[in-house]
Amino acid sequence: MRILLAEDEHDLKRALVAVLMHSGYDVDAVENGAEAVKFASMNAYDCMVLDIMMPVMNGMDALSKIREAGDRTPVIFLTAKAEVEDRINGLDAGADDYLTKPFAIGELIARIKSLTRRLETYTPKVLEAGNVIMDIDEQEIKCENAVRLGGKEAKLMEYFMLNKGKMLSTENIFNHVWKDDEDASIDLVYVYVSYLNSKLSAIGASIVIEGEEGANYHLVQK
Template identity: 60%
Template sequence: MKILLAEDEHDMSAALAAILAHSGYEVDAVYDGQAAVEKAQSNVYDCFILDVMMPKLSGVDALKYLRDSGDITPAIMLTAKAEIDDRITGLDAGADDYLTKPFAMGELLARIRSMTRRNDSYTPAKLSVSSVELDIEEQELSCKNTIRLSSKETKLMKFFMLNEGKKLPTEIIFAHVWKDDKEVDESIVWVYISYLREKMAAIGANIKIEGNKGQEFLLAVK
C-alpha cells in the first residue's frame, strides 16, 4: 500500500515516513504542495497525508486542485491549528479526515487503515473518460453502444479510469485488482487487458489502453 506524505518539516516527515514504512507502507515524501500535486498526478496512491501549511502551495489548495482534476484518493489533513474554521476549510477542499498536531501515531495508523478498508466508498457509481462511461454497479461500459463486463473486467477498467494518463506498471495493476486472489500471477493482467481492448473496440470507444505484456500500461484518449 502506497502513501503520499506531504510535510514541510523535514524532521517530522522523516519520523512519519519511518513509522509508516515500519508499519508496512511504501511512502513517497515531499515537502511542499506543488510537489505533492506533481507526484499525485504521475503515481498511484492509496492515501494522501497532507500538511495544511506548506510552501509553494498549501495542503488545502493542493488537495482542491487534485479533487477538481478528478482524483478521489482518500486524504488526511495535518495541521498545527485547532480552530474549527481551519478544519472546515480542509474538509470543504475534499479532505476525508483531519488530525491536529501533536497526534498519536497509533491514531494516524488507525485512520489510514479505516479509510483504505472502505476505499470503494470513495468511488462514484459511474466513471467517465472522454466519451466512454463505466457503470460500476451494472458492470457496463458504454460509448456508441453498451457492453457488459465481468467483475474483474469492471475492476480493471475502474482502476484505469481512476488513473487516466498515468503509467501503470503490471505489478501495480495486479496488486490493486487481484490483491485477494492467491491462485493467479501477474500474467493475468495481460489476459484481461486483451479482453478490455476487444470490448472497447466493440463499443467504438475513443480511448485506448497503451502498453505491452509485462510492461507499463496507460489509459489515453485516442
C-alpha cells in the same frame, strides 16, 4: 498500498516515511503542495497525507487542485492548528480526515486503514473517460455500442477510469484487482488488459490502455 506524503518538516517527514514503510506501505514523500499536485497527477495512490502549512503551495490549495482534476483519493490533513474553523476549512477543501500535531503515529496508521477500507464507498456509480461511460453496478461499458464485463474486467476497468492518464505499475494493478485471489498470477494483468482493449475497440471507444507486459500501463485518448 501506496501513500503520498507531503510534509515540509524534515525530521517529521523522515519519521513518518520510516513508520509507514515499516507498516507495509509504499511512500512517495514531497516537501510542498506544488510537488504534491505534480505527483498526484502522475501516480495512483490509496491515500494522501498532506500538511496544511507548506512552502510554495499550502495543503489546502494543493488539495483543491487535486480535487479539480477529478482525483477522489482519500486525504488526511496534518496541521498545527486546532481551532474548529481550521478543521471546517480543511474538510470543506475536500479532506476526508484531519489530525492535529502533535499526534500519535499509531492513530495516523489507524485512520489511513479506515479510509482505505471505505474507499469503495466513495466510488461513483458511473464513470466517464473519453466517449466511454461505465456503469459500475451493471459492469457495463458503452459508447457507440455496449458490452458487459466480467468481474475482474470490471474491477480493472474501474481502476483505470478512476486513474485515467496516470501510470499504473503491473504490481500496483495486480494488488488492487487480484488482492483477494491467492491463486492468481501477476501475468493476468497483461491478459486482462488485452481483453479490455478488445472490448473497447468493439464498442468504438476513443480510449485505449497503453503499456507493456510486466511494466506500466495507462488509460489514454487515442
